Amino acid sequence: MPRTIPLDRYRNIGILARLDAGRTTVTERILAVADRPDAAATGARAALGMPAWVEQDNERQITLTSAATSCVWRDCRITIVELPASRRNDDQALAVLDGTVLVIDGVGGVTDGVAALFDEIEAQGLARLVFVNKLDLEGADLSAVVAAIAARGTAKPVLLQLPIGAGAGLRGIVDLIEMRATLWRTAGHDAPAEEVEIPSDLLAAAQLARAEIGVAVGAKGADVVALRQAVKVAVRSGMVVPVLCGSAFRNRGVRRLLDAVVDFLPAPSDMAAHAGVAADGHRVERRPADDEPFSGVAFQTVDDPMSGRLTFVRIYSGVVATGSSMLNSVTASPEKIGRMVRMHANHAEEIKEARAGDIVALAGLEHTTTGDTLCDPDAPVILERMPATAGRAGH
Ligand SMILES: Nc1nc2c(ncn2[C@@H]2O[C@H](COP(=O)(O)OP(=O)(O)O)[C@@H](O)[C@H]2O)c(=O)[nH]1
Ligand SMILES: [Mg+2]
Structure with a gap:
């Protein structure tokens, strides 16, 4: 079976936030919007005639039994890895990511807790975007967040959007790369969006802010594609942090956030080869490719009421099919793949084959726990944890 989505169209991301900043809301909106691109987030399930309790159940499934949920946006497979709330001694879930979205409460700003999340992401050398949430609330202060990120001195914040209106009057968002605006004509949560020209009173500020992006990422001129590419390179080098904004609650800015994940966060194929140790003790590498x-x-392992124990695996190289044998090289145990599923917001998709870049759940593994390497029995390897910074954001 050939690959259906090319590896450079994969994004394996984590969404990080301090409690109450809106991580769950952002995740739910992303999954709803990506599943049904033309339907408004909360409208979608209602349109399907789903009763409220099903909605609840689905939400619980997202946050509790799925360690990684996939959706498709602009022909990209985006998989969101659910990061356990307390992961102090176990950064394994962070280690399997290629990029992160840090959700910051626009009212609370960059607290010590948010700064600690920045530290964690930077220690892993992970590419990151910031989404400043809750701009619909009085007291939300986008510029204060940008200033606080700049004051850290680690990576330069680059504002990619300007809000139109503030607090309850948040009416739209200007996209500074494309120089166009999204407007919501009504105040409701899922008001239909309109693409419009930038309002004339914001044009000068937008032009200035766009020029600042160009300076920050070393791109001259007005070409949209070139500017986007320069931002992507700068994100991977860890030099800049793009800052986006909106209100997840009102479903404003979520599509743009998905666009930014596709445009600026790295694919598995952008990452360096994964280092490991072979059976003979020699160092080897596994490239992110199907022919390895x-x-x-x-x-992560989760106990699912339907499927029993599921082991979530990030595949770094090669292809694996149900029915085939694998080796757990850490415990030196053979494992057989019975069922394999890809988790979506509302269902588990049975799959027969998974490839480099995929994050899938395997049922029936007996000897495998978090952190173990699974590999081809004919090419045993123990993969190393990805080292901080080297080879990740900036190869
Ligand atoms: N006003 C407003 N409230 C929000 C927004 N996003 C989330 N919330 C609310 O903030 C609270 C915490 O959100 P939640 O997604 O559970 O945050 P988490 O703890 O980071 O997962 C909930 O009551 C949400 O409804 C937003 O954009 N605007
Ligand atoms: Mg939550």
């Missing part, structure tokens, strides 16, 4: 021997890392 199979290797992957188990990063």
